[in-house]
Amino acid sequence: MLFKSGLITQGSGSIGGLTASHNRGGMYFRARTIPTNPATSFQTVVRN
Secondary structure, rough: OOOOOOOOOOOEEEEOEEEEEEOOOOEEEOOOOOOOOOOOHHHHHHHO
């Protein structure tokens, strides 16, 4: 028999060093990454 936790059934977002997400397979956790923001001249032109 499979039991699901009533505490965490669905959610998404980050707390501490973990990011919670979900897809068709169910909920999962992964390590939180720091987004990159390279300031190349080409990207600066495209963004403005």
